[in-house]
Amino acid sequence: MTCFDRDTDSARLWAHFAKGRNVLMLAPRRIGKTVLLNRLRDESEAKGYRAIVLDVQGFREEKAFFQQMCAVIQEEIGFGASVLATFTERLRQTLKGSDAAGGDWRQLLLHTDWREFARHLLSHLNNDKEGKPWLVLLDEIPIFALALLETHGMQRVHDFLYTLRQFRQAYPNVRWLFTGSIGMDTVARRNSLEGALNDFEPYPLKPFDADTATRFLNHIAIANGRHMDPAAAQHIIARLGWLSPYYLEKIAEEASQQAASGQIIEAADADNAVEAMLGLDKRTYWSTWREHLDRNFPDPEQTHLFSLLATIARSPQGYASHDTLLGELNRGESVGVGQLRAYLDTLEADGYLVACDHADNCHRFRMGLLRDWWLRYVVA
Ligand SMILES: Nc1ncnc2c1ncn2[C@@H]1O[C@H](COP(=O)(O)OP(=O)(O)OP(=O)(O)O)[C@@H](O)[C@H]1O
Numbered sequence: 001m002t003c004f005d006r007d008t009d010s011a012r013l014w015a016h017f018a019k020g021r022n023v024l025m026l027a028p029r030r031i032g033k034t035v036l037l038n039r040l041r042d043e044s045e046a047k048g049y050r051a052i053v054l055d056v057q058g059f060r061e062e063k064a065f066f067q068q069m070c071a072v073i074q075e076e077i078g079f080g081a082s083v084l085a086t087f088t089e090r091l092r093q094t095l096k097g098s099d100a101a102g103g104d105w106r107q108l109l110l111h112t113d114w115r116e117f118a119r120h121l122l123s124h125l126n127n128d129k130e131g132k133p134w135l136v137l138l139d140e141i142p143i144f145a146l147a148l149l150e151t152h153g154m155q156r157v158h159d160f161l162y163t164l165r166q167f168r169q170a171y172p173n174v175r176w177l178f179t180g181s182i183g184m185d186t187v188a189r190r191n192s193l194e195g196a197l198n199d200f201e202p203y204p205l206k207p208f209d210a211d212t213a214t215r216f217l218n219h220i221a222i223a224n225g226r227h228m229d230p231a232a233a234q235h236i237i238a239r240l241g242w243l244s245p246y247y248l249e250k251i252a253e254e255a256s257q258q259a260a261s262g263q264i265i266e267a268a269d270a271d272n273a274v275e276a277m278l279g280l281d282k283r284t285y286w287s288t289w290r291e292h293l294d295r296n297f298p299d300p301e302q303t304h305l306f307s308l309l310a311t312i313a314r315s316p317q318g319y320a321s322h323d324t325l326l327g328e329l330n331r332g333e334s335v336g337v338g339q340l341r342a343y344l345d346t347l348e349a350d351g352y353l354v355a356c357d358h359a360d361n362c363h364r365f366r367m368g369l370l371r372d373w374w375l376r377y378v379v380a
């Protein structure tokens, strides 16, 4: 996947790394985190770093995490294999006499405590012979943390995150970029793990601005043998409201199918394409939004969050005041203003809602189309 634009994000992130900072990039699903990580990896050599992208979703153990890290170094970095060979040799020396001392790094990992193994690995990378800093671009850490939580409980997540924090302090030549769709923040907030992440520089990856979105829509149209009329792009942008590259791409592809090959995509084609996004066959484009609440929030919080979103989705004007929302929550049980505030903070941070511009104390969906989808498939 080639990365369209994101030039400013890339420059800002490199500037953070140059200052020795580690970065926490929390941003909602499908906004382009993975695409950006791959871009950073591709740029890393020119910037004087050795970078790896680690996708740790699907793992449930700390050792699987470091196994993946070593495998990526070995397979993807020019002389990663020799880096690991020296590391293995050193670790063997240290463990001399113990059962763990034989075999390759996989066996060493199997027989050592993961902290011990990781400490040696990171210390080795920290002292890179050519003095190049390493950059570990860690994708989907929240999914790993949640898996660890489910399998082994909170203490293990706590240990893992705080141990990595110690390594960040001890080995500053290894820089880290943690990305998370939302879940991480949720886990951290709920279980007071914030301290494990408080050395990170937060970087909120934003959606495209209107100008970039217009160019991107036309870029996708051209890739599909069409052109997009600027008025059509404006229709799409207005309807979407929040310009995630994922949804822009889907709509532009759909609109390209609406217009004949070689033709210009007109506003009417754009409107049809937007409508098609709400069709039954495309409901999976949106289902991650519902799943996130189902998966990550226990009751009664979960019921309350669904109730707030339903109230806002149903409101004819597309927004609801905090008084209305509080009234709705208090039909069942007693919920205070502070609790409502906390819920709205969560729904804002996780990408569902924004505060209205036109009045104080009211919220609306951030993406107009998500509101329409919510109304059709969740509330109905
Ligand atoms: N800069 C970009 N240029 C071109 N396409 C992009 C860009 N960013 C995102 N996309 C499109 O959006 C899709 C989703 O992007 P990506 O997988 O990077 O999102 P994500 O934030 O990692 O999502 P998730 O949280 O679900 O993992 C990509 O597969 C691609 O089609």
Ligand SMILES: [Mg+2]
Pocket (backbone or CB within 6 Å): 033, 034, 035, 139
């Ligand atoms: Mg991703």
